[in-house]
Amino acid sequence: MRFFSFHLMPYPALPPDYDGPAWITCPNRLFDPQVGHEVYNRYLDELILAEELGFDGVCVNEHHQNAYGIMPSPNLIASALARQTTRVKIAVVGNALPLYDPPTRVAEEFAMIDCISGGRLIAGFVVGGGPEYYSFSINPAHARERFYEAHDLIIKAWTEPGPFEFIGKHYRIRYVNTWPRPVQQPHPEVWVPGVGSLETMEFVAAHRYAYMGIPYFHISVFERTFGMFRDACERAGYQADPMQSGWLEPIFVAETDADARRLYEEHFFYFVKRLLPGINIQPPGYTTLRSYESMLKGANTFAINLETWDEVVEGQYAIVGSPDTVYEKLVENLHRLGTGNLLGLFQLGTLPADLTRRNLELFATEVMPRLRKEFPEGQAILQQSEAVA
Amino acid sequence: MATLTDQMLSTAVGKVSVRRGGTGRPVVYLHSATGEGPGFGLLEDLSDSFDVIAPMFPGFGESEGLDAVDDMEDAAFHVLDVLDVLGLERPALVGLSLGAWMAAEVATRWPDRLSALVLVNPVGLRVDGAPIGEIFGRDPDELAADLIADEQHPIRQAARMMSAAAESKQEIPFELVKPLLQSLAATAKVGWDPYLHDPKLAKRLHRITAPTLVVRGAEDRLVPASHGDAYASAIPGARRADVAAAGHLLGLEQPAQLAALIRDFLGQ
Known part of the structure; x- marks a missing residue:
């Protein structure tokens, strides 16, 4: 089991009277640069703390023109982390490939981060969220084509000697000759986050990359998603390694269960009710019909529909409680999901610095060591018959 | 009233x-992003006076081939293919909204291939x-309120039901949303960026x-009204007509009035 601390870098100061979406049209006059100065530095500190506390890695991601995550360039944050950490993996989960033109930019920047960090980058590739296709005016009906083509170009840029010519449908570059090249050869480990689209799973399975399940759905949806991913690997002719999947989940640890809920609930609901609205827009042509049909199952369990704390607990939308409670719930769910990477969101919504730090410390000292014992490396994690899913 | 029948055409x-x-x-009719076809009164009305031919664009209805269409230029060439396969030398081209744009793209490229x-x-x-x-x-x-003026039009009523279903978090059956998803994906192919226009068309x-x-x-x-004005002033000799009590999907709201205008214009 590998443990990652994932930061969304949310904007925590939407005015109370603003009740619009946090995406696409959320007015940028609501962004206070002074708040930006404070939270960027604070959030970086929280990621750096994860290394001191013994996490295996840190994760950052890319979103544009929104209050949910103010990290339009995760590569900037990752390069700061490459300098300010020495041991942890730095997972950029990921770069939204169709938004980079030409995508050799991703090959260059990822290689830079890998060089600066001495080979600690995990290279994440993502199709990009629905809202980004509005914010960039990139045609969502070409999203998957561009993603696959950009991926092929980046991997080729890293693995084949340049210069060479790349002629695709969306990208045409006469001289591909990427400097620098990554430290990790032939290329860094690749992760792909997804919300359950069949094509993404099949792509990840075919390339033997790792699939990261995006949260905010009922635990049963995750269970089904990771089952489908293992099936996709089987159809590709092999059995999935637990390290090929990761579960992203909000986690909050406090001294007691009662404390944990009392301290966490309002911050969680700021995230759900203020930062999620608008994230689930589905631009036309972005999802294939077969994936759309498949993802309809469970669509109503999207966290934005949550109204009560009981629903949060029942659906495991966040793992919250004393160290014992969090440990037990994580063990149970990891056995259910079979994922070899745990990506914890230890800061969420408006969760302030002191509570985030305490959360990370308690998790790292009281929970993580016990989980490492429970899930020794190289051993199977899944403990449930596939038939149940 | 003549009977309209469907056939599949290889393109x-x-x-x-x-x-x-x-x-x-x-008379070739090119539909809007709504994909109007079966049960569309305008076509039936026009078929009393004309040989009415209404192809469904790839991605709409039963039509295949959307993967091979990337933009409006591909769409224009596809329309030309359809005319060729059907052996239509110089038909009149009638289009609504997206279909009108397509017709204009065809008319600028191959002005001799249409009679009106x-x-x-x-x-x-x-x-x-x-x-x-x-x-x-x-x-x-x-x-729907932007597209159709009449609040009681069946499309307005259906849209109200869809919004209410979404509001109450009901699951809408996939079979109901599927045609909508397909037609929006097809429209995005040609009209997402640049948004519903071709920067080169005006010149x-x-x-x-x-x-x-x-x-x-x-x-x-x-x-906005200025779009019709821009077309009419840039196309040599173009005439203009306004239809009252009709929104954007004019052909669905006032099919008889539109049919009368077309008949009059085509000299029938």
Whole structure:
């Protein structure tokens, strides 16, 4: 089991009277640069703390023109982390490939981060969220084509000697000759986050990359998603390694269960009710019909529909409680999901610095060591018959 | 009233369905992003006077081939293919909204391939200060209000039901949303970026030689009136007509009035 601390870098100061979406049209006059100065530095500190506390890695991601995550360039944050950490993996989960033109930019920047960090980058590739296709005016009906083509170009840029010519449908570059090249050869480990689209799973399975399940759905949806991913690997002719999947989940640890809920609930609901609205827009042509049909199952369990704390607990939308409670719930769910990477969101919504730090410390000292014992490396994690899913 | 029948036509991009009926001068109807076809009164009305031919664009109805269409230029060439396969030398081209844009693209490239052009609430141009409204990612009820003036129109009623279902978090059956998803994906292919226009179209409109009629719904809330004006002033000799009590989807709201205008214009 590998443990990652994932930061969304949310904007925590939407005015109370603003009740619009946090995406696409959320007015940028609501962004206070002074708040930006404070939270960027604070959030970086929280990621750096994860290394001191013994996490295996840190994760950052890319979103544009929104209050949910103010990290339009995760590569900037990752390069700061490459300098300010020495041991942890730095997972950029990921770069939204169709938004980079030409995508050799991703090959260059990822290689830079890998060089600066001495080979600690995990290279994440993502199709990009629905809202980004509005914010960039990139045609969502070409999203998957561009993603696959950009991926092929980046991997080729890293693995084949340049210069060479790349002629695709969306990208045409006469001289591909990427400097620098990554430290990790032939290329860094690749992760792909997804919300359950069949094509993404099949792509990840075919390339033997790792699939990261995006949260905010009922635990049963995750269970089904990771089952489908293992099936996709089987159809590709092999059995999935637990390290090929990761579960992203909000986690909050406090001294007691009662404390944990009392301290966490309002911050969680700021995230759900203020930062999620608008994230689930589905631009036309972005999802294939077969994936759309498949993802309809469970669509109503999207966290934005949550109204009560009981629903949060029942659906495991966040793992919250004393160290014992969090440990037990994580063990149970990891056995259910079979994922070899745990990506914890230890800061969420408006969760302030002191509570985030305490959360990370308690998790790292009281929970993580016990989980490492429970899930020794190289051993199977899944403990449930596939038939149940 | 002549009966319209469907046939599948083999084209370069794949099989597309074509609805056809009536006798007389051939009139090709290019549909809007709504994909109007079966049960569409305008076609039945026109088929009393003309040989009406209504191809469904790839991605709409039973038509295949959307994977081979990337943009409006591909769409224009596809329309030319359809004319060729059907052996239509110089039909009249009638289009609504997206279909009108497509017809204008065909008419600028191959002015000799049509005998008349009727553009009904055309998109396709960018007019500074008068942007076309958003059609993607809208609440169905709000979008329908931009498209159809009559609150009691069946499309307005269906849109209200869809919005109510979404509001109450009901699951909408996949079979119901599937045609909508397909037609929006097809529309995005040609109209996402640049948004529902072709920056090069305006400077090419002078090439159109066919007699042209630009029809506008007086209550079109999606496309500002200046777009019809821009088409009419750039196409040599173009005439204009306004239809009262009609929104953007004029052909669905006032099919009889539109049919009368077309008959009159085509000299029947």
